Amino acid sequence: MLDWKRENSASANFMLSAAVWLMIGVTFGLILAVEFVFPDFAKGVPWLVFGRLRQAHVNTVLFAWLSGAMMGLWLYIVPRLTGRKIWSELLGNISALAWNVSLVIGIVGLLGAHSQSREYAELTFAVDVAVMVVLLLNLVNIWMTVKNRVEPKLYVSLWYIIGTVMWFPLLYFIGNVMWAPPTGALTGVNDTIFNWFYGHNVLGLWFTTGLLAVVYYIIPRETQTPLYSHFLSLIAFWGIAFFYTGVGAHHLLWAPIPYWLKTVAVAESFGMVIPVMAFMFNILLTMRGNWGKLRVSVPLLYVITGWAAYILVSFQGSHQAIRGINELTHFTQYVPGHAHLALLFFSSSVIMGGIYYIIPRIYECEIWSKRMARAQYAFHLIGFSAFFTGFLLTGITQGTSWVHAGLPIWTVLPGLRPFMALRVIGGVLLVTGFVMFAVNVFATVRVRRHVEAPGEVMPHLVAEVDAS
């Protein structure tokens, strides 16, 4: 029954397994939010204790959900843009299998307190090696497809994907200090420089670059409008490569590392305004006259939401890196709020839009329920607003109480409880939305609703042209 070489099967397998991981990851997150309000909620259950579950939550959503789904999106997009089928469908499926198996081991390990405990680099050494192997297989598959392409011109999305599959394995290797098993860390304070160089660029040179490719692909497609400017694309691409790589030390502005390095990180962080502006205007101007299509197209709705969230989170991040602001926000819940804006509202929105766009095309059908997808959007938007407000209020209260009022940590905790409860309420709405998403995706694949207006759905197969 399993056909490892069926066209687009690797893409679909990555995305569908990611949708399962999403359910697990957000459930972890919800339990964590509840534990902030009711610390004895899961008392006595070792694998639900906050410290372990937090690591499992982060790695589940980061790698199993977002990264898996993102690689699935690429495996569909790259063939469309090169005019070639993926170089090896079999290799793609092996990658998907290896990815999921290694993450099952890694995440179950984290729940059992097997962790390197470096933020975002928690997976143990053996899992790191497996992850590296998949990343390299993925690089080969995509580069070989690009190499054998029919379409001579490389579209913006391909720049990003080619760059990302190259940067991330390097980043993963350096950041995880993979030459020093088993802790995967240096001895002494310099380890933090590696840790946060990696930690921030999981977002900067993996999700950002990997998902801007998706935005650049889906928006022109769904609006049937060519991208506004090649020049703005160039600025954004090289700007991100230059500025994002060096921002890591802004996580360490108060840690005992060299002062000049902190200044470099602040400058690079603020420099990010340049590529973000270029990207923002490029999409904004492409969307001119197309805003009405948000009412028709579900994928466009989610991808545009992700685009807006990206603008917000980037400006927030640049400001947060300024010393005077960082002094107040550092160590507070404002920072995980920022991270959720990036990974939940930006990354997850783009990916959900991408999956809503691609899955029906792979299976030649309509989305099972567009109405449910729109209802889900209401949960997503309202849920995130409450959720994010909870984080912001918690963080601002913490920061000002500690720094301005000089209060000890524990005295502030009772005052944070209502804001933490707000986060739980938003979290319940968000999780509801994600469940609706997963149900919709699996129902789409199972029911395969007949396409009523064939013109709206693009051909799913790549016409093989002899390149020779």
Place this chain on the structure above:
Amino acid sequence: MKMTFRVIVFGGLAVFLAVVAVAVFTPVALWKPPQTVVAHEYTAEQARGRELFYSNGCNYCHTQYVREVDNGMGPVSEGGDYTFDNPMILGSERTGPDLSYIGRKRSMSWEIEHLKEPRQYSPMSIMPSFSFMPETDLRAIGEYLYALGDRNAAEWMVLPPASYAGTSSPSMGESTLPTGANPAPQGWDTFKSSGLYEGKLIYVSRCLTCHGCAGNGLGHYAGTLIVTPANFKVDPFRTMPDAQWYWHVSEGVQGTVMPPWKESLTESQRWKVIHYVQQMYASTWERDPDEGDVPAAYKKTSPLKVTLANIDAGKRLWTRECLACHGDAATGEGPYRVGIEPVPPDFSVRANYADWADDAYFWRISEGVPWTAMPAWKVSYTEEERFQLVLYIRTMFTQTVTPPTRPAEAASFDFPKMMHSMRIPASADYNTGRQMFLERCAHCHGVAGDGTGPAGQYLGTKPADLRKTASRTSGDTSTIEGEYQSKLSFGIKGSAMPAWGEFLPQSERWNDVKFVLESFLNGKKVTTSQHTPGAVPTEYVRTDTGIFQSEIATIDPAAGKPLYERYCSPCHAADGKGHGPGTMGSASGSPAAFPADMEDQYVFYRVRAGVPDSMMYGFEPVLSETDIWNVTAYTVELTGRKFGG
């Protein structure tokens, strides 16, 4: 720009590697912070605890570095603090407290129990419970935490920053400080030339209100502060290095109200006051100050008339400032005298003061006594006030000035109108009041309240016999509570009864009033013995006399005899059958006779802890364990049984 595959790959790689070289590899190659005293290698158990700590994700809520802006968390972290750490767990969120310097702040058992049930120990905590972990793992985490931070934390609190590290005391002027090996002359000349006199003046004007004239951190301001001021007589101060003193005095102490004195004192002034504190409180030794004669400037006769008002003003000053060391009966047995060298004088030995005129007192009160902790009160009190104090001492204690006629009973104390209707508050506690009476009042008023306490017998006006309270009609109780509070707060004019309002908080005075009134007005009668055979609390059952007996301490009924006579026979009588002299006319009546079958441990327990809601005191605050055993032995043998038999 044409974006080809090559341009993307090689260009992307070049940009990436260039930035990584600058922002990752260069700093890592250049940044080699030297190891600090905070860093230490981990023992196998500590390393295991650290691994459990981070793999369970504790570092996701607890940071391990202190920033410049952080308040009261300890010194700002340095790179060398982490020399032995792998992986680094600095942390990025501070949901719980920073743990950089948590070592030795809590006991090991606290750490373990707190990990199991956080909210039992820290009610506002939102930390999860780690009760699922085996005890051995919790202990390993405890071992790790206990060693976090400065390894000398228990002795040193926190280390001075680099700018203060290694600062040492400058030369002390012409003379070096006398030590046991170097007994320099201990007169005014060396006291002044070594800078200690100036140090004393600074101490009295800047430090005394919080740290107290006895240097034990119980100055008048101390009770209002959240953080208790330092008690110089205990560690870490007894052995604190100069650099540490100088840092704290210069910069203040984080998390407390200790001011940064560098703002108003010069470097040399700061060192002088440090030397004074070190010499007088932190590391004292027995001295014999050679004072010399009263200097010409102080050869004065008191300009004051011998009036009740002046004497009363002097008493208030005495209660506020002098009583702490000199005692309320001026016998040199004040509550804070412990550790003061030389000990305060005993004014009851009147022969020593027969030839002292006003100027002898006035001079010492004004300038202090060289090489002692006696403050120079000229800094804080006017000449008139100091002479009022002289008058109080001379009329009440050394009795070299004849006091005026005592006022009538009703006029002998202040009884403000608003106090007439005052009642003992519900929060007042009889047993607490009883223990305070034993410590503060019994040495004059006697344990039986009959006014026969040994310290008060030399006074011109004998201590009151509190048993006379019983003769008051109970119809007066509407005002008697306020009346006793007034007597206690303002003192009795024409007597040495202190104005306790100057020294004790009102709540403690109410406890005392409750004890006095209930004991002597209503009576706390215990006419049948409280003893039932075998009824010894668990913590006393296994009390073994052996641990109190050693080469230097043996339990001896003969040594218990004088103690029994002082503390027990006023009520229990010399033969242990009750009806002691102190019970005559007392509302509480006579205690029951000792039953013959009391266990040794039972007697020890009752002598040490007292009998709740009766007049039987717990003698733990005034007698050593060995003395309590001695009294116990004597008491047991009174009942006709052999002690230890």
